[in-house]
Amino acid sequence: MSDGICEGRVVVVTGAGRGLGRDHALELARQGARVVVNDFGRELDGTPSPDNPAHEVVSEIAASGGEAVANGDDVADWDGAAAMVGLAVERFGRLDAVVNNAGVVRDRMFANATEEEWDLVVRVHLKGHFAPARHAAAHWRAQVKAGEEVDGRIINTTSGAGLMGSIGQAAYSAAKAGIAGLTLVQAAELGRYGVTANALAPSARTRMTEGVFTEMMARPDDPDAFDAMDPANVSPLVAWLASPDSAGVTGRVFEAEGGKVSVADGWQHGAVIDNGARWDPADLGAAVRELIAEGPPPAPVYGGS
Structure with missing residues (x-):
């Protein structure tokens, strides 16, 4: 492989056997990174996959002249997350970035959601982002503390569902919103160690989105037309965020779809009405309506009217 913007970097990518993670791993390798390709090897319903997607991606990278190693640990298992970070250091001698991508969906209207579905989605997404990044941060x-220079990167995966909400995806939306908040804290706390933390909210065709947003995720009829929903479109931004060139960019949430990239603007302090004393509940209605009228309307929830 030719030299790229990630030459010499070592990157862990979780959930990298298929979809977005696979394309992230391939693009990072094209840009010169050595990659730990993590995938737990599960189908969407949670059953073990009959193939070995992580090893397939590693083989593809090797065939193109790159370096990669497969890892099958559960991202939300504390010891498993430590093992994948340890594998990067053991095999390649360093760790420069963690791309948290692994996820799962159990779509259900909120009133029908089960405890088991909620726990699974929150565990894989939220704890599955926390654990690998936590071990990387300790490293x-x-x-x-040993006097070495660090230029580390944490790249998290949130979602438009986490930023705006999505009908039928309460657990997923809540977990992805948590990831956006986690990113802000990581950026604030880890900058002193030479580590940046950013998140991206991708829109792309994957196993998780094809069944939910069928029409939106459809492939173009013309095979030569630009496929805006190809997950590979998101991966250049991941490669740039993992590169030395992104130093100084931290605590940001990016949206990426097709050829479009934008920086999402999160919660901001709004207009204030100061009563100068404790409010009487009966007086708050007029004040709240005035504040709402002065502020911008909220972005619509995905799937809402």
Whole structure:
């Protein structure tokens, strides 16, 4: 492979056997990174996959002249997350970035959601982002304390569902919103160690989105037309965020779809009415309506009217 913007970098990508993660791993390798390709090897319903997607991606990278190693640990298992970080350091001698991508969906209207579905989705997405990044942060902090220079990256995956909400995806939306908040805290706390943290909200055709947004995710009829929903369109942004060139960009949430990239603007402090004393509940109605009238309307929830 030719030199790229991630030459010499070592990157862990979770959920990299298929979909977005696969394309992230391939693009990072094209840009010169050595990649730990993590995939737990499960179908959408949670059953074990009959194939070995992580090893397939590793073989594809190797066939193109890159370097990669497969990892099958559960991202939400504390020891498993430590193992994938340890594998990067053991095999390649360093760790420069963690791309948290692994996820699962159990779509259900909120009033019908089960405890088991909620726990699974929150565990895989939210704890599955926390655990690998937490072990990576400990590694980078130890390096700094030992006098070494660190240029680390945490790249998280949130969603438009987490930023705006999505009908029928309460657990997924809540977990993805949590990831956006987690990213802000990571950016604020880890900058002292030379680590940036950013998140992206991708819109692309994957196993998780094809069944839910069938029409939106359809392939173009013309095979030569630009396929805006190809997950590979998102991966250049991941590669850039993992590169040295992204130093100084931290605490941001990016939206990416097709050839479009934007920076999402999160919660901001709004207009204030100060009563100068404790409010009488009967007086709050007029004040709240005035504040709402002064502010911008909220973005619509996906799937809402």
